[in-house]
Amino acid sequence: MTPEQIIAALKQLMAEGDAPGKVLTDPSDLATYGTDWTRIYTPNPVAIVLPKTTEHVQSLVQFANQNNVALVPSGGRTGLSAGAVAANGEVVVAFDNMNQILDFNASDRTVRCQAGVITEQLQNFAEKNGLYYPVDFASAGSSQLGGNLSTNAGGIKVIRYGMSRDWVAGLKVVTGKGDVLDLNKDLEKNNTGYDLRHLFIGAEGTLGFITEATMKLSRQPDNLTVFVLGLNDLGSTMDVLNTFRSKLDLTAYEFFSHQAMNHVLAHGQVKAPFDTEAPYYALLEFEAVSEQVMEQAMELFERCMENGWVLDGVISQSETQAQSLWLLRERISESIAPRIPYKNDISVVVSRVPGFLEEINQVVSDHYPDFEIIWFGHIGDGNLHLNILKPEDMAKEDFFEKCQKVNKWVFEIVERYQGSVSAEHGVGMTKKAYLQYTRSEAEIAYLRGIKQVFDPNGIINPGKIFD
Amino acid sequence: MTPEQIIAALKQLMAEGDAPGKVLTDPSDLATYGTDWTRIYTPNPVAIVLPKTTEHVQSLVQFANQNNVALVPSGGRTGLSAGAVAANGEVVVAFDNMNQILDFNASDRTVRCQAGVITEQLQNFAEKNGLYYPVDFASAGSSQLGGNLSTNAGGIKVIRYGMSRDWVAGLKVVTGKGDVLDLNKDLEKNNTGYDLRHLFIGAEGTLGFITEATMKLSRQPDNLTVFVLGLNDLGSTMDVLNTFRSKLDLTAYEFFSHQAMNHVLAHGQVKAPFDTEAPYYALLEFEAVSEQVMEQAMELFERCMENGWVLDGVISQSETQAQSLWLLRERISESIAPRIPYKNDISVVVSRVPGFLEEINQVVSDHYPDFEIIWFGHIGDGNLHLNILKPEDMAKEDFFEKCQKVNKWVFEIVERYQGSVSAEHGVGMTKKAYLQYTRSEAEIAYLRGIKQVFDPNGIINPGKIFD
Numbered sequence: 056m057t058p059e060q061i062i063a064a065l066k067q068l069m070a071e072g073d074a075p076g077k078v079l080t081d082p083s084d085l086a087t088y089g090t091d092w093t094r095i096y097t098p099n100p101v102a103i104v105l106p107k108t109t110e111h112v113q114s115l116v117q118f119a120n121q122n123n124v125a126l127v128p129s130g131g132r133t134g135l136s137a138g139a140v141a142a143n144g145e146v147v148v149a150f151d152n153m154n155q156i157l158d159f160n161a162s163d164r165t166v167r168c169q170a171g172v173i174t175e176q177l178q179n180f181a182e183k184n185g186l187y188y189p190v191d192f193a194s195a196g197s198s199q200l201g202g203n204l205s206t207n208a209g210g211i212k213v214i215r216y217g218m219s220r221d222w223v224a225g226l227k228v229v230t231g232k233g234d235v236l237d238l239n240k241d242l243e244k245n246n247t248g249y250d251l252r253h254l255f256i257g258a259e260g261t262l263g264f265i266t267e268a269t270m271k272l273s274r275q276p277d278n279l280t281v282f283v284l285g286l287n288d289l290g291s292t293m294d295v296l297n298t299f300r301s302k303l304d305l306t307a308y309e310f311f312s313h314q315a316m317n318h319v320l321a322h323g324q325v326k327a328p329f330d331t332e333a334p335y336y337a338l339l340e341f342e343a344v345s346e347q348v349m350e351q352a353m354e355l356f357e358r359c360m361e362n363g364w365v366l367d368g369v370i371s372q373s374e375t376q377a378q379s380l381w382l383l384r385e386r387i388s389e390s391i392a393p394r395i396p397y398k399n400d401i402s403v404v405v406s407r408v409p410g411f412l413e414e415i416n417q418v419v420s421d422h423y424p425d426f427e428i429i430w431f432g433h434i435g436d437g438n439l440h441l442n443i444l445k446p447e448d449m450a451k452e453d454f455f456e457k458c459q460k461v462n463k464w465v466f467e468i469v470e471r472y473q474g475s476v477s478a479e480h481g482v483g484m485t486k487k488a489y490l491q492y493t494r495s496e497a498e499i500a501y502l503r504g505i506k507q508v509f510d511p512n513g514i515i516n517p518g519k520i521f522d
Numbered sequence: 523m524t525p526e527q528i529i530a531a532l533k534q535l536m537a538e539g540d541a542p543g544k545v546l547t548d549p550s551d552l553a554t555y556g557t558d559w560t561r562i563y564t565p566n567p568v569a570i571v572l573p574k575t576t577e578h579v580q581s582l583v584q585f586a587n588q589n590n591v592a593l594v595p596s597g598g599r600t601g602l603s604a605g606a607v608a609a610n611g612e613v614v615v616a617f618d619n620m621n622q623i624l625d626f627n628a629s630d631r632t633v634r635c636q637a638g639v640i641t642e643q644l645q646n647f648a649e650k651n652g653l654y655y656p657v658d659f660a661s662a663g664s665s666q667l668g669g670n671l672s673t674n675a676g677g678i679k680v681i682r683y684g685m686s687r688d689w690v691a692g693l694k695v696v697t698g699k700g701d702v703l704d705l706n707k708d709l710e711k712n713n714t715g716y717d718l719r720h721l722f723i724g725a726e727g728t729l730g731f732i733t734e735a736t737m738k739l740s741r742q743p744d745n746l747t748v749f750v751l752g753l754n755d756l757g758s759t760m761d762v763l764n765t766f767r768s769k770l771d772l773t774a775y776e777f778f779s780h781q782a783m784n785h786v787l788a789h790g791q792v793k794a795p796f797d798t799e800a801p802y803y804a805l806l807e808f809e810a811v812s813e814q815v816m817e818q819a820m821e822l823f824e825r826c827m828e829n830g831w832v833l834d835g836v837i838s839q840s841e842t843q844a845q846s847l848w849l850l851r852e853r854i855s856e857s858i859a860p861r862i863p864y865k866n867d868i869s870v871v872v873s874r875v876p877g878f879l880e881e882i883n884q885v886v887s888d889h890y891p892d893f894e895i896i897w898f899g900h901i902g903d904g905n906l907h908l909n910i911l912k913p914e915d916m917a918k919e920d921f922f923e924k925c926q927k928v929n930k931w932v933f934e935i936v937e938r939y940q941g942s943v944s945a946e947h948g949v950g951m952t953k954k955a956y957l958q959y960t961r962s963e964a965e966i967a968y969l970r971g972i973k974q975v976f977d978p979n980g981i982i983n984p985g986k987i988f989d
Contacts, residue, residue, distance in 0.1 A: 162760055162873035164767075185768070209711055218711070221688070224871075234964040243903040244676055244685070244869045245942035246724055247949055247960045248969045248987050253720035257713055274768060293629055300631075301652070301741060345814040402711045404691075406629035436710040475712040482714055493714045497701040501975060502715045508971035520715050 056122050058101045058144075064122075065104050065146065068114045076111045077152065079103040088149050089127075089141040091134035092194075093485060100127065100141035105152045109227060109235060109266040115148060116233040116264070119514040127516050128260035130202025131173065133194035135400070138206065138259040138483030138519050145517075148264065150201050156180055157267070165224050165241055167269045170201030177270065186272035189216035193388060201265045206481040207257035211384075214435035215306040216273070218479075220256045227267035228255050231510025241269045254505065259481050260516045262509040276306060280343040281377040282356065284368040285333030286310075289409040291364035292434055295337055296405070298364075299355050303348070307340035308435030315387045315429045322390035325382045331367035337434070338384050340377075387431050394444040395451065396429065397458040401469055402478035405437040411472045412439065418464045419443065423457060438478040441465065466492040482520045490521060523589050525568045525611075531589075532571050532613065535581045543578045544619065546570040555616050556594075556608040558601035559661075560952060567594065567608035572619045576694060576702060576733040582615060583700040583731070586981040594983050595727035597669025598640065600661035602867070605673065605726040605950030605986050612984075615731065617668050623647055624734070632691050632708055634736045637668030644737065653739035656683035660855060668732045673948040674724035678851075681902035682773040683740070685946075687723045694734035695722050698977025708736045721972065726948050727983045729976040743773060747810040748844040749823065751835040752800030753777075756876040758831035759901055762804055763872070765831075766822050770815070774807035775902030782854045782896045789857035792849045798834035804901070805851050807844075854898050861911040862918065863896065864925040868936055869945035872904040878939045879906065885931045886910065890924060905945040908932065933959040949987045957988060 056064070062080055069076030079088065080102050089098025106112050119126050127141040129149040134140075141147045150171035158167040164186060168177060174188075174195040181188040190203065192210030202208075204226070209218045216222075225241035238252040239245055255262055286292055292310055299305055313334050319325055328336075343349045352370075359365040371377035403411045412430060419426055429442040443461065445454040466476055470492040477486045477493075490499060499521060506513075506521075523531070529547055536543035546555070547569050556565025573579050586593050594608040596616040601607075608614045617638030625634040631653060635644060641655075641662040648655040657670065659677030669675075671693070676685045683689075692708035695718075705719040706712055722729055753759055759777055766772055780801050786792055795803075810816045819837075826832040838844035870878045879897060886893055896909040910928065912921040933943055937959040944953045944960075957966060966988060973980075973988075 160871070160873055162764055163871050165871070207713055207717075213711065217688075221684075230968070234968075236962065236965050236968070238965075240940045240942070240960070241871050242869055242942050242945075243872065244680065244900070244905045244945040245960065246674055246944045246946050247942055247953070247957060248724075248966070249721055249729075249972055250674075250724055251965065251968060254716055257715075257717055262716075274771075297629055304741075345812040347812040347814070402709055404627070404630050404632070404708050405710065406627055433711070438711045473707045475707070475709050475714055477713045478709075478711040479713050486714070490714060493707070493712065495703065498703050498705075498718065499715070501697070501701075501703070501718060504975035505716055505972065508968060508975060 056124070061124060061146065062102050064118060065102055068118060069104060069106065069111060071114060072108055072110055074107040076107045077105040079105070088129055088132070088147045091132045091137060091139050093135060093137045093140065095485065096137055096140050096142040098141055099144060100147045101144050103147045103149055105149050107152055109229065112148065112229045112264050112266050113233055113235055116229050116231065119146070120233060120512050123512065123514065125514055125517050128201070128205070128264055130171070130199035131194065131197040133198045134202065134206065134483060135398070135480040136477065136483030136485045138481045139202065140484060143518070150199055153266065159184065164272045165269050166272060167267060168200050169267055170199065170265050172200045174198045174200065174203060181272045185275065187275045188222070188270065189273055190219050190222060193385070200268055204256050204265055204268055205258060205260045206479070209433065209436065209438070209479040211307050211309060211433065213433060214308050215304060220253065222271045223252060223256060223268055224271050225269040226252050226255055226265055228263050228265050230263035231512070231515040259483060259519050261506060261519050263515055276342050278343045279306065279340055279377055281371040281380045282339040282368055283328040283380050283383060284337045284339065284359070285329065285331050285366040286335040286337055287333070287364055287366055289335060289412060292335060292337055293406060293409065294362065294364045295359050296435060298359055299339055302351055302355060303341045305339055305341050305435065307338065309338040309384050309432070310434040311336050311384055311387060311431035312429060314427065315431045316383060318390040318429065319383055319386045322386060325379070325386060328369045328380060328383065329367045333366045336383070338380065384431065387429070391429055391442055391444060395454070396442040396444050397461065399441040399465060400438070400478050400480045401441060401465065401474055401476060402436070402438040403472045403474035405435065407472055408434055408437055408439065411468065411474065414468050415441065415465055418468065419461060462489070469493070484519060487521060523591070528591060528613065529569050531585060532569055535585060536571060536573065536578060538581060539575055539577055541574040543574045544572040546572070555596055555599070555614045558599045558604060558606050560602060560604045560607065562952065563604055563607050563609040565608055566611060567614045568611050570614045570616055572616050574619055576696065579615065579696045579731050579733050580700055580702055583696050583698065586613070587700060587979050590979065590981065592981055592984050595668070595672070595731055597638065597666035598661065598664040600665045601669065601673065601950060602865070602947040603944065603950030603952045605948045606669065607951060610985070617666055620733065626651065631739045632736050633739060634734060635667050636734055637666065637732050639667045641665045641667065641670060648739045652742065654742045655689070655737065656740055657686050657689060660852070667735055671723050671732055671735055672725060672727045673946065676900065676903065676905070676946040678774050678776060678900065680900060681775050682771060687720065689738045690719060690723060690735055691738050692736040693719050693722055693732055695730050695732050697730035698979070698982040726950060726986050728973060728986050730982055743809050745810045746773065746807055746844055748838040748847045749806040749835055750795040750847050750850060751804045751806065751826070752796065752798050752833040753802040753804055754800070754831055754833055756802060756879060759802060759804055760873060760876065761829065761831045762826050763902060765826055766806055769818055769822060770808045772806055772808050772902065774805065776805040776851050776899070777901040778803055778851055778854060778898035779896060781894065782898045783850060785857040785896065786850055786853045789853060792846070792853055795836045795847060795850065796834045800833045805847065851898065854896070858896055858909055858911060862921070863909040863911055864928065866908040866932060867905070867945050867947045868908060868932065868941055868943060869903070869905040870939045870941035872902065874939055875901055875904055875906065878935065878941065881935050882908065882932055885935065886928060929956070936960070951986060954988060
């Protein structure tokens with residue numbers, strides 16, 4: 056089919072039903088909808104479709120199978136691994152117009168959402184109904200639920216609330232073969248054969264499209280209270296984590312380096328938590344539900360001071376102060392953005408973080424002593440965001456070339472530590488060449504086999520995760 | 523191959539390596555290892571193998587593929603759906619001698635176990651190390667971890683701690699093709715393609731054998747406190763659940779009928795919680811971590827009394843009293859066992875429990891007014907155990923025949939309520955004919971497709987879940 060024929064056919068499909076979908080072909084739309092936050096590949100879709108219903112999506116998949124047209128899913132386009140990029144003349148299926156909250160059950164604490172519902176929209180809906188959707192991260196204002204689930208997004212509260220996966224009661228999907236499946240029927244307990252729901256979560260849209268999800272909600276947290284602690288050394292992050300976790304249910308345990316904080320402070324509007332300088336900082340959050348819990352937390356803090364793990368610390372006295380302490384962590388990405396950071400999102404088991412981080416520091420500084428390394432991340436989950444800043448006087452191309460070498464060294468260390476080359480951003484296209492550092496060849500063969508079952512013609516998001 | 527040739531070959535395989543495995547062919551062993559708690563099918567295995575290592579299991583699978591021999595996994599043999607029954611001349615692979623705890627990491631709070639580790643062994647190990655393994659159920663003293671994971675076992679603490687699935691950091695499996703896969707490498711966060719770990723969990727051993735699992739542990743619960751409440755009617759179970767859950771993190775929310783309690787009291791050694799009679803009872807458990815939490819719980823209790831949902835109630839004042847209140851729920855199965863109960867383990871979304879239960883009551887009592895129905899279960903998860911007792915003067919065969927009719931009516935109601943024909947016991951052979959009441963034909967076709975990927979020769983636990 057020629058592009059013109061494809062576009063004409065898509066327009067006909069989107070006219071079906073009571074609520075018509077849309078087809079966009081304007082160059083600026085193609086550029087916008089054809090990419091994500093990676094900006095590495097040049098977007099080149101043939102058209103953008105904005106379906107309104109699951110039936111539209113099913114028609115699109117049937118059409119794509121009949122005519123060998125490749126489809127690429129598009130959510131909030133906040134991805135960091137080019138999982139939703141259309142660089143090869145694909146048709147983009149964007150869920151922006153499937154953004155309705157369809158149903159809410161206060162007793163079951165579940166909310167049925169179309170795939171295009173924005174994370175923040177769900178968070179706000181939960182709050183308005185006296186409940187809480189605990190999956191939260193920097194892109195919550197624009198990321199969509201379908202995309203969150205396709206990458207099993209994590210974020211800042213994983214240590215207490217788990218990943219997106221843990222909040223899915225049911226999914227409606229259209230497989231690559233064009234079948235509509237209602238997965239798990241929103242049940243808490245259902246032991247009737249393989250749980251296909253968990254196969255679609257984290258599949259980066261390569262098995263089919265998620266069109267609806269029933270999400271669970273939680274009770275609202277009570278009096279969230281934040282410690283920021285200056286740590287003596289990296290090993291202390293583990294001692295402090297173990298000490299607090301033995302007595303309290305932490306809702307967050309984040310960390311950042313002195314360098315990271317310096318960038319935030321230089322960026323302005325945020326002030327240092329205390330005068331003492333420390334090489335690393337930890338941010339702990341917990342529910343201070345009673346005086347007793349607060350006393351316990353203070354005791355744990357003192358124990359950490361006495362053991363020399365913590366050099367100094369501050370505890371929030373109000374919600375406002377808690378929020379301003381969070382800025383020390385939340386503003387890092389923004390403050391280093393002008394320095395064009397090379398980013399990597401990697402993980403190991405929690406106890407191995409210190410050794411892992413030191414080895415990466417070593418290999419980078421041995422080869423490139425002028426590279427500034429910024430570490431931060433969800434250390435309570437073993438998830439580190441490695442950011443290397445471009446030296447001011449180095450050409451961009453030169454820097455990126457060197458970073459490709461760094462990639463290889465980093466992933467070799469990841470492999471040796473039995474870690475993951477992508478903790479929460481997915482594989483997409485940017486990590487595809489490094490998949491074998493985390494998954495064995497035998498495992499990858501099974502991934503391909505499963506892809507074949509759900510998408511035998513290879514029309515759904517081809518070339519993502521593996522070729 | 524003749525049975526004799528198979529046995530000779532198995533003996534050779536089990537002699538490999540430093541730690542030799544065993545082959546059993548004694549008729550009493552065949553009978554013991556060839557079945558589970560269902561006792562419906564006559565066990566008829568050709569031999570029992572007791573491997574010692576993952577390498578043994580891999581050799582067995584390779585042998586089975588080369589010689590078209592069917593293998594059936596066997597754990598603690600406490601299954602209730604004939605998922606681990608060898609009725610057709612299969613070789614049973616029993617994990618009783620792969621029962622070692624291999625590794626423990628206090629900092630990561632993970633413990634690496636062989637598949638044959640017994641649930642209680644893991645619970646005790648956790649406790650000895652100041653931690654907690656929260657998945658608990660009646661068969662904890664003999665069920666094995668591999669079996670728990672293969673049925674994604676739930677139990678009495680799901681409302682707070684989730685299912686077995688939620689505690690798995692990593693799995694070592696031998697697929698039906700004979701590949702050894704290390705799934706998820708024990709990582710908290712790992713977003714590198716389809717999560718095969720979740721595919722093996724709940725697969726009832728039809729995709730391959732789980733040989734090791736790294737399980738997460740939790741902090742120990744603090745001052746667990748129990749309410750037993752007499753409820754005004756079935757609808758009140760939901761009001762009470764919602765009231766308590768809005769302010770407290772419940773660790774259990776169980777229910778049982780007046781009839782169920784009567785059997786427990788008649789069975790002896792347990793006394794009624796209070797004098798007031800109620801049609802239904804709820805057992806709530808929570809961590810009374812402070813005076814404030816306790817005051818809050820009492821306020822919630824009073825609110826439930828004022829609204830007429832609760833007729834009477836008692837709260838435990840000590841650990842001993844909490845344990846004796848739990849007996850009211852835990853002793854039900856044992857107390858009705860002499861009456862040869864027809865059992866069913868079904869679920870719906872929580873809010874639909876009252877209507878669902880009433881409809882089943884109605885259809886059973888309309889057709890068989892002399893059948894005594896005993897209800898109990900994990901109502902906080904929408905999971906009900908339906909037990910129908912054989913009238914004293916009815917022949918066993920007659921009763922079972924009538925129960926087959928009941929099955930059909932119950933599952934039609936399950937289908938209409940979008941529920942599950944097996945909430946936590948699995949499909950195995952006993953629910954195979956009813957799978958389509960919960961999973962669509964299209965879904966079942968994908969299950970078959972996945973089976974084909976992992977076990978193309980159909981040698982691993984054939985005839986379970988689907989044919």
